Amino acid sequence: MRPLTNIYVFACVFTCTLWNNIQPTVENEFIANYSSNLLTNVPKNISVHTHVLDLSHNKISGLSISEFISLPDLQVLNLSHNLITELDFSIFTFNEDLGYLDLSHNNILKVYCQTLPYLRHLDLSFNKFTALPICQEFGNMFRLEYLGLSAAMIRRSDFMYIIHLQLHTVILTLEDFSLYESQSLTALNTRNLDIVFAANQNFIFSLLYDGMSTAENLRIVNLRYTLSYKDFPAPPLTLLKKIKTTALVLDTVDLQWAIILQIFLLIWYSPVEHLTVRNLTFRGPVSELPEHELLLFLGSLEQLISSGGSMKTLTLEHVRNRAYYFNQEILYRQFSEMNIASLTIYDAYMPHMLCPNRTSSFQSLNFSHNALTDELFQNCHTLTDLKLLILQRNKFESLPKVSFMTSHMKSLKYLDVSGNLLRHDAADVQCRWAESLTELDLSSNQLMDAVFECLPVNIKKLHLQSNQITRVPKGLAELKSLEELNLAQNSLADLPGCGGFTSLEVLNVEMNLILTPSADFFQSCTRVRELQAGHNPFRCSCELQDFVRLERRSGGKLAGWPAAYVCEYPEDLKGTQLKDFHLSELACNATLLLVTALLLTLALVAVVAFLCIFLDAPWYVRMTWQWTQTKRRARQSRPEEQESVLQFHAFISYSERDSLWVKNELIPNLEKGEGCVQLCQHERNFIPGKSIVENIINCIEKSYKSIFVLSPNFVQSEWCHYELYFAHHKLFSESSNSLILILLEPIPPYVIPARYHKLKALMAKRTYLEWPKERSKRALFWANLRAAISINLPISFEANEEQSEVTSTSSISQHVNN
Numbered sequence: 001m002r003p004l005t006n007i008y009v010f011a012c013v014f015t016c017t018l019w020n021n022i023q024p025t026v027e028n029e030f031i032a033n034y035s036s037n038l039l040t041n042v043p044k045n046i047s048v049h050t051h052v053l054d055l056s057h058n059k060i061s062g063l064s065i066s067e068f069i070s071l072p073d074l075q076v077l078n079l080s081h082n083l084i085t086e087l088d089f090s091i092f093t094f095n096e097d098l099g100y101l102d103l104s105h106n107n108i109l110k111v112y113c114q115t116l117p118y119l120r121h122l123d124l125s126f127n128k129f130t131a132l133p134i135c136q137e138f139g140n141m142f143r144l145e146y147l148g149l150s151a152a153m154i155r156r157s158d159f160m161y162i163i164h165l166q167l168h169t170v171i172l173t174l175e176d177f178s179l180y181e182s183q184s185l186t187a188l189n190t191r192n193l194d195i196v197f198a199a200n201q202n203f204i205f206s207l208l209y210d211g212m213s214t215a216e217n218l219r220i221v222n223l224r225y226t227l228s229y230k231d232f233p234a235p236p237l238t239l240l241k242k243i244k245t246t247a248l249v250l251d252t253v254d255l256q257w258a259i260i261l262q263i264f265l266l267i268w269y270s271p272v273e274h275l276t277v278r279n280l281t282f283r284g285p286v287s288e289l290p291e292h293e294l295l296l297f298l299g300s301l302e303q304l305i306s307s308g309g310s311m312k313t314l315t316l317e318h319v320r321n322r323a324y325y326f327n328q329e330i331l332y333r334q335f336s337e338m339n340i341a342s343l344t345i346y347d348a349y350m351p352h353m354l355c356p357n358r359t360s361s362f363q364s365l366n367f368s369h370n371a372l373t374d375e376l377f378q379n380c381h382t383l384t385d386l387k388l389l390i391l392q393r394n395k396f397e398s399l400p401k402v403s404f405m406t407s408h409m410k411s412l413k414y415l416d417v418s419g420n421l422l423r424h425d426a427a428d429v430q431c432r433w434a435e436s437l438t439e440l441d442l443s444s445n446q447l448m449d450a451v452f453e454c455l456p457v458n459i460k461k462l463h464l465q466s467n468q469i470t471r472v473p474k475g476l477a478e479l480k481s482l483e484e485l486n487l488a489q490n491s492l493a494d495l496p497g498c499g500g501f502t503s504l505e506v507l508n509v510e511m512n513l514i515l516t517p518s519a520d521f522f523q524s525c526t527r528v529r530e531l532q533a534g535h536n537p538f539r540c541s542c543e544l545q546d547f548v549r550l551e552r553r554s555g556g557k558l559a560g561w562p563a564a565y566v567c568e569y570p571e572d573l574k575g576t577q578l579k580d581f582h583l584s585e586l587a588c589n590a591t592l593l594l595v596t597a598l599l600l601t602l603a604l605v606a607v608v609a610f611l612c613i614f615l616d617a618p619w620y621v622r623m624t625w626q627w628t629q630t631k632r633r634a635r636q637s638r639p640e641e642q643e644s645v646l647q648f649h650a651f652i653s654y655s656e657r658d659s660l661w662v663k664n665e666l667i668p669n670l671e672k673g674e675g676c677v678q679l680c681q682h683e684r685n686f687i688p689g690k691s692i693v694e695n696i697i698n699c700i701e702k703s704y705k706s707i708f709v710l711s712p713n714f715v716q717s718e719w720c721h722y723e724l725y726f727a728h729h730k731l732f733s734e735s736s737n738s739l740i741l742i743l744l745e746p747i748p749p750y751v752i753p754a755r756y757h758k759l760k761a762l763m764a765k766r767t768y769l770e771w772p773k774e775r776s777k778r779a780l781f782w783a784n785l786r787a788a789i790s791i792n793l794p795i796s797f798e799a800n801e802e803q804s805e806v807t808s809t810s811s812i813s814q815h816v817n818n
């Protein structure tokens with residue numbers, strides 16, 4: 001059978017997918033979710049391996065065996081919220097693993113039964129059945145735990161096929177309900193019973209009474225009764241002995257006062273331990289109940305309530321009062337004298353509650369979302385067993401008054417007064433808290449820094465988020481037991497130190513105004529193991545980097561790292577996560593920066609001073625500048641002159657005081673004879689109208705070599721030094737060996753001024769020609785010199801033209817060398 005089916009299925013899957021485009025939301029291959037797809041039929045391309053098939057919220061109106069035969073592994077089928085009108089159980093014959101079948105919220109009128117022995121969960125609630133759809137075959141579904149049914153009438157015989165089944169939960173939805181034969185429900189065998197009655201009909205109270213005799217946990221939705229109180233069917237006295245319910249939930253209750261009181265009495269007498277009433281509206285007029293009868297009634301109620309029954313927990317949520325006249329004082333008295341452990345009155349516009357007259361059994365009170373004020377439980381000495389008190393979202397204003405309220409609650413451990421209007425400014429008011437208090441929730445109030453003057457000394461957990469705290473005053477609060485402190489969403493500018501909180505382990509300062517948390521936090525708060533500091537407007541600076549480094553070193557205590565830690569300032573780093581933000585050591589260490597800057601400045605000053613003092617840098621700068629200026633001017637004015645470069649063999653530089661030797665010895669010796677050396681001598685060859693420097697440069701430029709006649713006189717002459725400088729400059733720029741030094745007289749090194757270091761260097765490095773004193777050596781000297789100068793000048797050069805200018809320049813050269 002199986003292989004054949006599979007072949008059929010594959011063929012179908014293949015052909016059907018071609019024209020059926022609806023695709024399920026795929027979670028995995030076993031779950032097919034077609035919910036809310038406007039389907040009118042079960043899709044044909046569902047995977048054979050599907051275990052869970054969700055077809056809820058579609059428009060499917062009919063089912064057939066062919067749609068499910070191809071899904072042998074189906075375990076959960078959800079067809080709720082469709083338009084199915086008829087159901088034949090035989091279509092699931094081949095789905096042997098089917099355990100969950102949800103057909104709620106359809107229009108089913110009729111079922112054709114067949115035993116589905118594996119079914120554990122069958123939901124037929126919210127359908128259009130007239131009679132309960134329980135057929136004989138259900139009696140064989142021994143695994144059934146959950147059964148949802150709907151009907152317009154219930155008869156005593158309806159449950160007879162399933163009375164032997166041990167059910168867990170039964171849901172009955174009773175729309176358009178017309179008939180209930182009393183005692184019908186009691187045949188059911190279930191732990192939990194849910195009855196959802198029609199919203200717009202008068203409730204049939206025997207359903208409540210029978211339900212209470214049927215299930216341990218009973219929930220009834222929609223208890224309305226608009227008829228006169230006099231027509232209300234009072235609970236039978238015999239009922240009390242049969243009640244099984246211990247937890248009762250009544251949801252959406254809209255009844256007159258008198259009826260509510262009757263039901264309340266019944267419940268109070270019964271074994272019900274936990275009563276929850278949600279969405280309770282009570283109506284008048286109370287006057288329909290004769291006054292004396294009411295008083296009698298309330299009297300017995302009070303007696304009963306204070307004497308205590310089984311009731312342990314009473315919860316009233318969302319209570320609305322539509323009675324015209326209604327003495328609330330009586331009601332508060334009833335509540336306050338209740339002999340139960342836990343009372344919740346939530347969202348009831350309750351403005352007040354009385355202090356119990358006798359020592360109360362209350363261990364837990366929750367009056368959240370009401371209109372209670374600072375007057376609550378002032379000077380109340382009877383709530384000595386109270387451990388937990390929740391007063392969220394009321395109208396408390398004074399923190400000291402709240403502390404006085406607790407001062408007699410010897411067992412109070414937990415107090416929640418969050419979401420009130422609490423303030424504490426006056427420093428002179430002393431607070432007095434219950435010493436037993438270990439957890440206090442003061443979040444979402446209007447508390448400021450002064451709150452730290454008014455806190456319970458033994459507190460372990462303190463919630464102060466969403467207040468207006470700007471800083472934790474040092475030395476004010478000594479909370480030695482404090483382990484957890486929540487200061488999120490305040491206006492803190494820095495982390496609090498742990499001076500007063502020696503046991504602090506968890507600190508939350510998220511969403512404050514902390515720009516730069518101080519890094520000494522880790523020294524003062526050694527026991528903190530978790531710090532939640534994210535979502536602050538961090539300024540990414542050196543201090544912050546220090547903080548993060550210390551934090552990392554202390555083992556990573558930041559909760560929410562790194563996503564919640566983002567730079568807000570400076571603007572260019574906004575949005576950068578703190579983990580990606582780094583500054584260099586130099587940028588962060590001010591001393592280091594200062595020292596470095598100082599050293600650099602000193603070094604610079606030293607270099608400049610050295611250059612100026614020892615190397616005469618300004619002089620060189622001036623000279624170089626003049627050189628370049630001259631060169632530029634020369635290039636601009638007479639470009640043709642560029643071509644006529646070398647006109648002389650040598651330029652002679654000498655001190656005026658050595659001129660005798662130059663004229664009598666050097667010039668005659670060089671210019672005579674075969675070599676015919678052309679010399680440029682500034683006395684002879686200076687061009688008038690040019691500056692001295694220009695003339696010198698010109699002469700050097702036009703000469704192949706430069707001869708320097710060195711003597712102590714030379715050293716003394718500034719102009720000579722110029723000439724040497726320019727010649728040397730040329731020497732380097734053309735990298736030719738064009739300097740010739742003649743040492744006329746020995747120059748002791750100390751004679752050379754310090755700034756003429758170039759001369760010193762030249763003399764130290766170069767071999768110079770020494771003018772011999774002995775006549776016999778002089779021939780060699782001249783030969784040497786000649787050899788040093790010897791070069792063939794271009795033929796085109798003739799010095800004749802310039803010779804004519806010589807005489808006119810001699811006056812300048814005189815001037816030059818002085």
Ligand SMILES: *[C@@H]1O[C@H](CO)[C@@H](O)[C@H](O)[C@H]1NC(C)=O
Nearest residue numbers: 035056078079080100101102
């Ligand atoms: C079926 O779907 C409805 C609506 O989506 C959901 O409330 C219900 O729990 C589902 N039933 C089962 C058995 O999963």
